[in-house]
Amino acid sequence: MLDIVFLGTGGSIPEAGRNHPAIAIRYEGWNLLFDCGEDVQRAFERARLGLNKNMACFVSHVHADHVLGLPGLLLRFSLLGRVKPLSIYGPKELIDFVKVAQSTINLGTTFETTVYGIDSGPVFSQDDITVTAFEVEHRGFALGYEICWQRRTGKFLPDKAEALGVPKGPLWNKLASGQSVSLDDGRVVEPGEVTMEPLAPIKIVYSGDTKPCESLRRASKGANILICEAMYTSEHADLAAERGHSTAKDAAQIAKDAGVGLLILTHYSPRYHDGSVIINEARRVFPNSILARDMMEVSLSLNGAYSVSQVSDYEFRNTDMDSWVIEPW
Numbered sequence: 001m002l003d004i005v006f007l008g009t010g011g012s013i014p015e016a017g018r019n020h021p022a023i024a025i026r027y028e029g030w031n032l033l034f035d036c037g038e039d040v041q042r043a044f045e046r047a048r049l050g051l052n053k054n055m056a057c058f059v060s061h062v063h064a065d066h067v068l069g070l071p072g073l074l075l076r077f078s079l080l081g082r083v084k085p086l087s088i089y090g091p092k093e094l095i096d097f098v099k100v101a102q103s104t105i106n107l108g109t110t111f112e113t114t115v116y117g118i119d120s121g122p123v124f125s126q127d128d129i130t131v132t133a134f135e136v137e138h139r140g141f142a143l144g145y146e147i148c149w150q151r152r153t154g155k156f157l158p159d160k161a162e163a164l165g166v167p168k169g170p171l172w173n174k175l176a177s178g179q180s181v182s183l184d185d186g187r188v189v190e191p192g193e194v195t196m197e198p199l200a201p202i203k204i205v206y207s208g209d210t211k212p213c214e215s216l217r218r219a220s221k222g223a224n225i226l227i228c229e230a231m232y233t234s235e236h237a238d239l240a241a242e243r244g245h246s247t248a249k250d251a252a253q254i255a256k257d258a259g260v261g262l263l264i265l266t267h268y269s270p271r272y273h274d275g276s277v278i279i280n281e282a283r284r285v286f287p288n289s290i291l292a293r294d295m296m297e298v299s300l301s302l303n304g305a306y307s308v309s310q311v312s313d314y315e316f317r318n319t320d321m322d323s324w325v326i327e328p329w
Contacts, residue, residue: 001027001299001300001301001302002025002026002027002149002202002204002299002300002302003025003026003027003297003298003299003300004023004024004025004026004204004225004227004264004297004298004299004300005023005024005025005026005047005049005295005296005297005311006022006023006266006292006293006294006295006296006297007019007022007023007024007037007040007043007044007047007294007295008020008021008022008023008035008037008038008039008040008043008069008294009021009266009267009268009292009293009294009296010037010065010267010270010294011065011229011231011267011268011269011270012065012231012269012270013270014037014038014039014065015270017294018270018294019037019038019039019040019043019069019294020035020037020038020039020040020065020066020068020069021035021037021065021066021266021267022034022035022036022037022040022043022069023035023206023227023266024044024047024049025147025204026049027129027149028127029053029054030053030054030055030056030126030129031049031050031053031054031055032055032056032057032058032124032129032131032147033055033056033057033058034057034058034060034145034206035058035059035060035066035067035208036057036059036066036067036068036069036070036073037065037066037067037068037069038065038068038069038072039069039072040069040070040072040073041069041072041073041075041076043294043295044073044076045076046295046311047295047297047311048311051077051080051081051082052081052082052083052084053084054084054126055084055086056086056087056088056089056124056126056131057070057086057087057088057089058088058089058090058123058124058131058133058143058145059088059089059090059091059094059143060090060136060142060143060144060145060206060208060209061090061091061138061140061141061142061143061208061209062090062091062093062094062097062140063139063140063209066208066209067090067094067097070088070097070098070101071101071105071107074086074107074109074113075107077109077110077111078108078109078110078111081110082109082110082111083110083111084111085111085112085113085114086109086111086112086113086114087113087114087116087124088113088114088115088116089115089116089118089123089124089131089133090115090116090117090118090143091117091118091141091142091143092117092118092141093117093141094115094117095115095117098115118133118143119133119135120133120134120135120143121133128149128150128151128152129147129148129149130147130148130150131145131146131147131148132145132146132148132219133145133146134146134215134216134218134219135215136207136208136209136210136213136215136216137210137211137213137215137244138208138209138210138211138244138245139243139244142208142209142210142244143208144205144206144207144208144210144215144216144219145205145206145208146203146204146205146206146219146223147203147204147205147206148201148202148203148204149201149202149203149302150198150201150202151198151199151302152177152178152191152198153175153176153177153178153191153192153195153196153198154195154196154197154198154199155195155196156172156175156176156194156195157194157195157196158172160193160194161175161189161194164187164189164193164194165183165185165187166181166183166189166194171183171189175189175191175194175195176191176195178191179191199302199303200304202224202300202302202304203222203223203224203225204223204224204225204226204227204300205219205220205223205225205226205227205228205260206227207226207227207228207229207246207251208229209229209231209244209245209267210229210244210245210246211240211241211244211245211246211250212246212250212253212254216228216254217254217257217258220254220255220258220260221258221259222258222259222260223258223260223261224260224261224262224300224304224306225260225261225262225263225264225298225300225306226251226254226255226258226260226262226263226264227264227266227292228246228251228254228255228263228264228265228266229245229246229251229265229266229267229268230246230247230248230250230251230265230266230267230268230278230282231243231245231246231247231267231268231269232245232246232247232248232268232269233247233248233249233272233277233278233281234247234248234249234281247281248265248268248277248278248279248281248282249281249282249284249285251263251265251282252281252282252283252284252285252286252289253285253286255286255288255289256285256286260286261288261304261306262288262289262290262298262306263282263286263288263289263290264289264290264291264292264298265278265279265282265289265290265291265292266291266292268291275291278291279291290308293310295310295311296308296309296310296311297309297310297311
């Protein structure tokens with residue numbers, strides 16, 4: 001199960017109930033954070049994403065509404081005692097941004113933190129999850145991200161393993177994880193002999209900020225979920241073109257052309273208030289569209305089915321911070 005938690009869905013100006021952009025994907029003890037908008041630290045806690053989970057952060061571009069929350073999030077993690085390392089990926093300018101924050105506001109972390117300046121291509125791989133960056137068309141260098149889940153084997157079949165004489169224990173674990181094993185009699189058993197066919201890959205695409213472009217269309221091909229910015233309606237298509245953004249119609253057309261399963265629209269301008277005109281425009285082109293809301297959670301099962309819910313709020317806890325010690329990067 002992969003859970004997509006929308007921590008911030010606003011565009012340019014945060015509003016009550018709509019933070020700057022930030023999206024977390026939660027999977028088997030990992031949090032993958034895409035963009036890091038203002039006040040993401042409190043949204044992170046509200047969503048109960050966990051302080052000491054394995055984590056990586058991916059920034060689409062170094063514009064204020066996508067990175068202003070990063071120093072605060074790193075500070076909060078240090079104040080609350082995070083110990084696990086954190087890797088941050090984004091355009092090369094992100095390194096300069098972090099260096100300035102470190103030198104001017106005494107930003108440091110009590111855990112190992114590494115910032116990587118990246119280009120297009122594979123940037124992250126962990127177990128069954130890979131993240132690939134692709135360049136999009138915004139103002140300056142900007143990236144979108146393709147997140148792919150692909151298990152190497154299908155369901156393990158104990159009866160077949162026993163029939164082949166594979167002793168229960170570590171050899172079963174190896175076969176289930178896609179490794180061949182050698183038996184005492186010299187026979188080699190392949191994973192495909194004792195597992196079902198693997199499930200089809202699950203693909204989530206995050207556009208970042210972009211006007212319609214071929215790289216986004218290619219990345220979105222066959223995606224289960226496309227999370228796409230929809231800053232404007234077609235009424236303001238001139239502003240979208242001038243500022244490097246997409247309209248709701250643009251996003252819906254990409255989803256339709258790419259054969260996407262579900263389109264989630266985010267980063268829409270505050271001028272559209274509740275976003276009803278955004279979602280209505282998109283659904284005229286691509287009916288299977290929904291509008292992202294802060295603290296909305298989309299659960300995606302490994303067979304591609306999904307459900308949508310809202311993360312419940314709760315009262316913030318006070319934390320004793322007397323023992324905090326800043327350590328250099």
